[in-house]
Every structure is written in structure tokens, then in C-alpha cells.
Amino acid sequence: MNGEYTKINDFLVTVFHEVLRTEEASLKTKAFKNLSMREMHVIAAVCELEKTKTNTASNIAMTQNITSGTLATAINTLEKKGYVRREQDMRDKRVVRILATDKGKAANEIHAMFHHQLVLAIMSALSPQELAVFVNGLAAVQKFFKEQKLWSGTAGFIIQPEQ
């Protein structure tokens, strides 16, 4: 087999999970220890979507790829813990807007700082020239996934039916 192939595959199986685990571990060591990964990401989504006034329950659930029922329970506990609060939309009283409390915003800041440090760490592992091409590569992969969004969620794409 080809060396590039092997390196990419290794990266996928090894580093991917390592990064996720590192992220999770960092959560447990900081203030706000009582947040799961899921909860942290919900808070981050709330903060992000608040900016564009798209912070409705169903939209948050969609961006996180979870059902609205799952989100509802997550919001229940986050509300109990004081990180977010609900607010009924005045125009359409069916929709519930989720808002981050000050505590939620603080947690988001700290989590963003983790991402910041991680990205800086990755950048520092590459020379400026490497970095430029590397980033292009990432963008290409990202574009690829964006355009083929069909894959995930729908009937098995990547692995074609046996012919």
C-alpha cells in the first residue's frame, strides 16, 4: 500500500479520537466540571446561534444532529444547572428560544479558549510553508464533505452496495 494512504488512515483512526479525548479531558479539569461534551457543545451552539437570532430549540437540535426530544432533556438539565434559560418567542408562541446565562457565556469562553490553544498547538507544529498548504488541504477536505452532505444520514453511500 501507498504511504500517503496509510498516513491518512492512521491519522483518522488515531488522532481523531485523541483530539476528542483531549477535548473531553480538558473539560473535566476546568471550572464547570459538571458539563458533558454534549452539554458544552449545546452551550456553544446556543451562543453562536444567538448572534443570528436562530437560537430556537429545533434549530439547535438540527445543528447538533440530535432529536428535539434529546435536546429538550439536555436543555432541562442545563437550565437546572444554570447555564441556559428558555424564553418564549413573542411572535410565534410555539417556538422556544434558548439563551445562555452569564454562567453559560463564561463556560463558552473557557471552551473556546481550549480550541484556541489546540489550534495554536497544531499551527506551531508546522512551518509557515507547510501550514499554508496544510490549510488548503483541510479546506479541500471540508469542501468535499460539504458538497457530499447526502452521505451521512442517508442510505449507505461511501460503501457502495456490492455489485
Next chain:
Amino acid sequence: MNGEYTKINDFLVTVFHEVLRTEEASLKTKAFKNLSMREMHVIAAVCELEKTKTNTASNIAMTQNITSGTLATAINTLEKKGYVRREQDMRDKRVVRILATDKGKAANEIHAMFHHQLVLAIMSALSPQELAVFVNGLAAVQKFFKEQKLWSGTAGFIIQPEQ
């Protein structure tokens, strides 16, 4: 902010989860639909560790970063489903070796095929020159994580105490 910084960060928050989700979705569409991601990875680990005769329960748990109790229950269900079997080590009768059945090996093959297709897809998204540098970048990042393994699992590293 710097464009490269933003692209790396975007990649981490967007594409990472996309890839994982795609992997999970592909699992559900193929034969062996009754396997969770965790179970699939346990089977993969069993197949891998069998090669080096290091397929003991505790070692598998370690490579998967789960407790031995969690692994025991996972093995219970995988055994019930017919993907793995237990075998007492003859030298040290405390240790249990986990072996993949033919069905387990078949599932592993199919899962490996998913990885294969994913890597090919990524490779095809880049020009040969881009690919070469991209792979170097991945290797640098991987090396970085390998050497700094301390981070995950130990007291909060990446996010330094506020000075």
C-alpha cells in the same frame, strides 16, 4: 484573526464531527446493523491485538480508553451477538483472551472498507502536490499529539492556569 487559524478551527469543529457521523451512519446501512460504534471499535481492536497476542481484556479496554467493567459488558453483548468469544489464558488463568469469530472478522473487513473509501475520497480531493504536503502536515500533528500524550487524562494542561 488569521485566516489559517480560522480554517483550522472550522475544520476541528465542523469536519471532525462530520467524519465521525458519516462513519456511524455507514455502519447502520451495512450488514451488521446491530453494532454500535463502540462495539465496532472493540471488534477492530480485538482483530488488531490478536496479531500481537495482546488481546487480553484489560489491554483492549486500555486501547479503547474505557474501564474494564465497561469492556466486560461490551464483550458480553458481542459474545451474545456472536462477534467475539472468550478464552481463558492457559498460563495465567486470571487473564481472558478475546478472539474474533468469523462473523467478527467479517464485520471488521467491512468496517475497514469504509475507512478505505473515506481515505480514497479525501485523497481524491487533493492534487498530488497538495497531497504530499498535506500528509506531512498530518504527520506533524500526529507526532505532536503522540509526544504530548500527557495532556489527555492528566490535570488540565492545554488550558494553562490563568496567570
Next chain:
DNA sequence: GGATTTATCTTGAACATCAAAATTTTCTTG
């Protein structure tokens, strides 16, 4: 204004996970 659609929440079931206790086997040491 009644039927339908939409947004959300609740409930119940299935898993996953961990910590701690229990079990079995091996090692150590006097």
C-alpha cells in the same frame, strides 16, 4: 372554525458508562 401542520416537551425503553464490590488466580514473603 375545524383540520392540518409545526414546535416543543414528556415518557418509556435500550444502552453506555463508571465506581465499587465480588471472584478467581497468582505472587510474595516470612
Next chain:
DNA sequence: CAAGAAAATTTTGATGTTCAAGATAAATCC
């Protein structure tokens, strides 16, 4: 070599996550 310590694994009990399906409430559409 026997008693106690250590090691590998499994069981148990508790907690958390997730989804599907049903329930509720509000808006929209003839």
C-alpha cells in the same frame, strides 16, 4: 508452604444519553 497482598476480570447499582412515539399547544390553511 501457607497466609496475605496483588492482579485480572466480572457483576452490580447508579447515572446519563439517546431515540421513537405520544401528548400539548399554537399557528396556518382552506
